[in-house]
Amino acid sequence: MTTAARAAEKQPKAPKKKLGKVALKEERTAYLFILLPCVGFLLFTIYPLLFSVAASATDWTGMNDMVFNGFQNYTQLFQDEKFWKSLANTLIYLIGIPIGMILGLLLAMGMNRKIVGVRVLRTMYYIPVISSLVAVSILWAWVYNYDYGLLNNILRMFFHVQGPAWLSSESWVKVAMIIFMVWGGLGNSIVLYLAGLQNIPRVYYEAAEIDGANAWQKFRHITLALISPVTFYILITSLIGGMQVFVQVQVMVSDGGTNYSAATVVFYEYQQAFESGAMGYSCAIAWILALIILVLTLVNFKLQKHWVNTMDE
């Protein structure tokens, strides 16, 4: 069947230069079929992107006529303490990514054994992922409440200590955010890792066993190696997502925290655009952010050949 299918698939491609009448009709129909998403892409992604490049070089407030001011927004950005602070916070929050990945892999390995109620367990870990981010942010703001919050109450009750002012302390707010983000994303890594683990053929472990490999060697050279594409996927998607954290901050510490200690780049961009009316300036912020994300992603793709194993090619 596969050879037949392949032959059939090749067939219309054969006359490369001049398309036959049938092939031409197929092509035209296909273009029609992909038209809507392409229009959407041009209107709502490409056009806004071009527009925002242009706007980032103006003094535009959303009301006035745009006046070109070159790189002024960008040079101003480099001296803007709040921008650096929000960028630093955003990067600090990324600490949650490796924590979540390690925890996720360990838990997935546990669930990959013969354990009762794996499905229920997986569901329990996954529920935060599908929950409304606004609702759980409000919930966690309450969990972190200094006087009456769940966390400090538990600390008081079981350990007889007074917990910190989680959200108003400059350093604890970061810990609080990281814990919250790990909680929210853990289920996703577990599901992805579990799928990856179940794809590793058991024979590999048996062969290694015969060769006298110990538990660590098996983990390092089989599990970790063969799971690396999943690790790569989680890393890339969480980096792209992690650089854009906004809702959590906006809901939990709507002023950006003591001395702007909780603000992220997107939060700052949002404030500049919709509260200060500095549209051109916030377009510049958006572009710096987009560039950072692009560089992070490219670096990851470049580095992947050193540690990501491609199993099936």
Add this chain to the structure above:
Amino acid sequence: MAKANAVSMPRGVASRRTRIINIIITIVLWLGAIVMVFPLIYMVFMSFMTKNQILSANFSILPHPWVFGKYSEVLQKGNFISGVINSFTVAIPVLLFGGFSSTLAAFAFSKMHFRGRKVIFFVLLSAIMMPFAAVMIPQYVMFTNIGWTDTLLPLIIPGCLGNIGMIFFLQQNAGGVPSSLIEAAKIDGCGYFRIYWQMYLPLMKGAIATQLILWFMGIWNDYLAPTIFLQDESKWTLQVVIRSFNSYYAVQSDYALIMAASVIAMIPTLLLFFFFQRYIIESVAITGMKS
């Protein structure tokens, strides 16, 4: 693993050790799971508590006494109901039309031949990487200029044109429809739209349904875009309404009400998840494996 251990160790020892390890791991996993869902359970309990209990120094988990009034109070709020209606007003056309244009495009990308197929697909795919933060301001301006802000159109129209994530997923799963079948239909003189409608859609319905469910969850839980495009309270979607409860009632600290609203807001996605759990998890796992 158990089998592998048996190779190097005497049988009885291995299985007993494995069993003990399994028991320990089971306990750890369950404890972790309880910690994970505990905040959410506490959220449900809070929605039944009195204000005094929530703000009391004596910490207790169970409501005492149980107060059921907050749920009807939430449901009587005009804001809340209009939020629910607005969220559905966005979700239904987007899923219907967006689902149609996405599946049609996915069909073309995986089963039809045309020049530039790979390039166009790759360019579209790169849009997934573009942060919303980079386009939100120009989009806001664009929608303001054509008078769409304070209507639900900025949330509906882009979605109706298609979802590139969904196209990508369906493209990855195109194997569900054998190309030989399509070729045979073509030879029989079947038009492409009919092939899409009568063969592609039915054969891919599982994958499509799962993607639509995930998409619905995305729309339902979306906050950033609605909060930017909608100023007028009557147009707010559910998440924006809930957020407004939080800041609005912070002074009065009506947390029971906020929690009740949050619980209701989470019911649709939780229900969908429970019913389609297997497919959703598979879908998520496949996306991660194939990328």
